[in-house]
Amino acid sequence: MRALRLIFLGAPGTGKGTQAKRLSDRFGFDALSSGHLLRTEAAAGSEIGRKAEGYMKAGELVPDEVITGVMLAGIAQLPGERAFILDGFPRTLPQAEALDAGLASADRPIDGVLDFQMDDALIIRRITGRRSCNRCGATYNIEFLPPKAADICDECSERLIQRADDREDVVVTRLETYREQTAPLVAYYQERDLLQTVDASGSADEVTAATVAAVESLDRGE
Numbered sequence: 001m002r003a004l005r006l007i008f009l010g011a012p013g014t015g016k017g018t019q020a021k022r023l024s025d026r027f028g029f030d031a032l033s034s035g036h037l038l039r040t041e042a043a044a045g046s047e048i049g050r051k052a053e054g055y056m057k058a059g060e061l062v063p064d065e066v067i068t069g070v071m072l073a074g075i076a077q078l079p080g081e082r083a084f085i086l087d088g089f090p091r092t093l094p095q096a097e098a099l100d101a102g103l104a105s106a107d108r109p110i111d112g113v114l115d116f117q118m119d120d121a122l123i124i125r126r127i128t129g130r131r132s133c134n135r136c137g138a139t140y141n142i143e144f145l146p147p148k149a150a151d152i153c154d155e156c157s158e159r160l161i162q163r164a165d166d167r168e169d170v171v172v173t174r175l176e177t178y179r180e181q182t183a184p185l186v187a188y189y190q191e192r193d194l195l196q197t198v199d200a201s202g203s204a205d206e207v208t209a210a211t212v213a214a215v216e217s218l219d220r221g222e
């Protein structure tokens, strides 16, 4: 497979992180999650983490100037010959434009954008059942994808937590934020002929099959 450069777009809880991990394991993609990066910064008490924390707890986007620089720096560190997935970035038009400019100057343009789609009722069910590992970033679901031992990460044995922004009232705000600020990116990438839609409502294995099919068609240049 070619060293594809991909964006995973979609509302919160549609399974972007789950599928990014599966593709990384299967094809050796580097996956960069803006949410995981911000949670790591917040846990470390860094300046970026302190700036981001309040927005994240409220279900709002952190300001473009806080996230864009740190994500572009993270992308610049990825080896040039490797495939990568950006999970959760960009999320606004200014972020998308800054990403395009940054990648153009490095001659590493985006090859495709996968838009994960699912209805809101299922999103709320999936997010409120999510349990996360703060150490390695793995995610589980008490209903759909439970860990082998209750509340313990399969990957690194850390105790799992429920994210502060996974409460139902915050999820509703996150969905509104998505519709207002991130959904316009669908048209942005459609106009650039980069968008593929993935039905995210099936089982994790079904969504993986759809994701792999989309990535393989991009690999063939379709």
Ligand code: AP5
Binding pocket: 010, 011, 012, 013, 014, 015, 016, 017, 018, 019, 034, 035, 036, 038, 055, 056, 057, 059, 060, 061, 062, 063, 067, 087, 088, 089, 090, 091, 092, 095, 126, 127, 129, 130, 131, 139, 140, 141, 142, 144, 145, 165, 174, 200, 201, 202, 203, 204, 205, 207
């Ligand atoms: P972020 O961490 O990016 O949150 P999100 O986009 O809201 O995405 P999620 O992590 O909620 O969901 P996901 O699609 O990865 O789903 P998952 O695979 O976990 O961002 C958090 C916050 O950080 C934002 O609100 C914002 O404040 C800030 N932020 C981040 N990026 C930013 C940016 N670029 N600009 C500004 N602010 C930014 O799956 C969800 C659940 O479902 C899990 O329990 C999983 O086990 C389960 N599951 C997954 N797939 C399936 C399946 N097929 N069947 C059944 N269960 C499944």
